[in-house]
Amino acid sequence: MNQPVGITGMGILSSIGDDLSTFSISLRNGKSGIKQMPGKKEPDLSVEIAAEIEKFSFLEKLSQFKNVPEEKLQKARRLGQRAPFVVQTSIISAVEAWKNAQLFNASPASERVGLIIAGQNSTQNYQYNLISKFRENPEYLSPRYALEFLETNQVGILSELFDIKGEGFVVGGASATGNVGIIKGFHSILAGLVDICLVVGVVADLSPLDIQGFINIGAMGGKKYFNQPEKACRPFDTQHEGFIYGQASACVILESELSACKRSVPFQAEIKGGSVNLDSNSSANPNVNGERKAMVSALKQSGLPASDVDYLNTHGSSSPLGDKTEVEAICDVFSSHTSDLWLNATKGLTGHCLYSAGVVEFIATILQMRDGFIHPNKNLEEPIHKGLKFCGEEAVDHRINIAMSNSFGFGGINTSVVLKHGAVYDAVY
Amino acid sequence: MAKEYVYEVVKKVIMEVLPDLDSDIISIEKQLKDLGANSIDRMEVVTMSMEELGLKIPLMSFAQVSNIEGLVDVLTENYN
Missing domain, CATH: 3.40.47.10 (Thiolase/Chalcone synthase)
Structure with a gap:
């Protein structure tokens, strides 16, 4: 009989809540984050409705964490303050999850902690925004680009932040990427490779190119209700017409029963x-x-x-x-x-x-x-x-x-x- | 004059690359390493300084540079 694996920590940053408690309240109230995209895209796109993370400030979010050791916050600031949006949002949800799992006051053996980044093509918009400058002056491309365009940049950054030395990698599965990450984390613990696994679902920071691609393949909705964005997303309704793009960074900590019991931390599920x-x-x-x-x-x-x-x-x-x-x-x-x-x-x-x-x-x-x-x-x-x-x-x-x-x-x-x-x-x- | 200006630009770039640094500890004879810059930070200081000054210098030209002054000198030579 395999030993149980559960969730001991969670963290989220989304269009309807920038932490667990506001997200839960929004869920209960049925609050939607879907609206007209605040920033105009360049070039114009035929659908400009989405649930984006708005007014995000990495340093402000980081400074709002209570009961996180100052040394950790400093490290997070150093690793994240000049990093792309997708990395910054991953750091924020991961810090919330690590705190929620009471891991800041534990010291798990580094080799027994794993890290899975559930995200693919997360640097698309970052790259898209660099292209025009690059075409003019390739010499001025930041040397950091060679690290940052790789999805595994997040593996490096989060493992350094939390001192993780067990298994770590990136998984992709299109719209099922998050579940693939959770399932692989679950398997790592079941296989006895690690006791704790941090699984981070990465923000889909779509470039205008990607959005237009989803429109052209016919997958994206928002046409029928172009002037009523709040009505555009209607799962299982006869008037549904395609998905509406959303942004969220979400993180869970999976843990074996033995490890959680040793730390006296309950499974949330x-x-x-x-x-x-x-x-x-x-x-x-x-x-x-x-x-x-x-x-x-x-x-x-x-x-x-x-x-x-x-x-x-x-x-x-x-x-x-x-x-x-x-x-x-x-x-x-x-x-x-x-x-x-x-x-x-x-x-x-x-x-x-x-x-x-x-x-x-x-x-x-x-x-x-x-x-x-x-x-x-x-x-x-x-x-x-x-x-x-x-x-x-x-x-x-x-x-x-x-x-x-x-x-x-x-x-x-x-x-x-x-x-x-x-x-x-x-x-x- | 030019050297002073270039040094000011380099200092500004260093602060941008290492935002947690206390600007008072930067001095021209120091090595970027001593300020806590890792190898990528150092490369970035070079690239960003060139951009700021509108220069395109082959990276090989910086091979012999051992401190901030060396960097400022190579940049200044090309800036004139």
Whole structure:
């Protein structure tokens, strides 16, 4: 029997909350971060609706942390103050998670701590912004660029900040990247390679080029409701028309039961299973079989019947084909139990945070478990399926026991994780 | 005159690269290393100073430089 793996810390910086408590309040109130993009893009794009992190100041955010050793804050400042936006936001959510896991007053063996950066192409906008200057004067390109354009820059920076010397790497899985990171962290601990693993979902800092690409492939919504941005993102509603881009940096600390018990830190939730499978498909379309397999195999790993799951955080991206396919897969997996299964889509509030979406929704799931509610579904006026138990416009009080969280990505990447309410907390404390 | 100006520019760049530094401890005979600059910080001081002065000097020209004054001298020679 494998020893349990749980979550002992979380941190988040998003369009609807710049820490765990404000994020949880926003979830409960169904607050959406989606609006007209504040900064005009160059060139003009046909969709300029998004849920962006606004007015971010790294130094100000860092100075707001209480009870973090001054020496750590100084190190974070040195490593981050001149770094790109995506690195700065990762540092902020990671410091919150490290603090939340009470790791600043512990000294875990460095070699037993792992680090997974769940993010791909996170330097696109940083590079895009350098191009015009580079074409004029290549000589003036900062030597730091050679470090910064690599995704692994974040591995170096965060490992130096937290003195991490176990396994560390970057994972990518398109829109399922966050879940892939969580599942790989879970596996590292199960395999006994590390006792603690920091998993960071990186902000998708899309360049105008990337945004236009998503528009041209037909994946991005926001056209029908171009003058009503608050209505543009509508997962599982008949008027859905594609995803709305969101930004968030999100971080979780996974830990073995033994390590958490030794430190007397409770699990906020326990990971029961996690599964990644492929459709063998190079295109963007979802596949009901792959999605079903991801859910079934995560359940099988967890040793739980589908009927034990009482809440599902859907991938629900507001994509017509994506929502329809997921609904079909959910109906297959849960069959008659769907009447007892609460469903919502966090992307309706945060937008689609792409690489970090899996981690954002994992955290949203745990916060709803912790605080006993199901967050509202925004803009779900006419559901595409009548027999499912979607949360409405208001939050519902509900004590979640077993939850599932789905993420699916381009390239036929299907993932699902199963979580249990703070099990060790109940058993040990 | 030119050397003084170049030194001022270099000092400003050093402060930008090492924002936590107390500007009073910068002096021309010191090595950037002594100020806490690592190898990339030092490369960056060179690149940014060139940009600030509108110069394009082959990086090889800085190979023999051993302190801030050496850097200022190479830059000044090219600035005139």
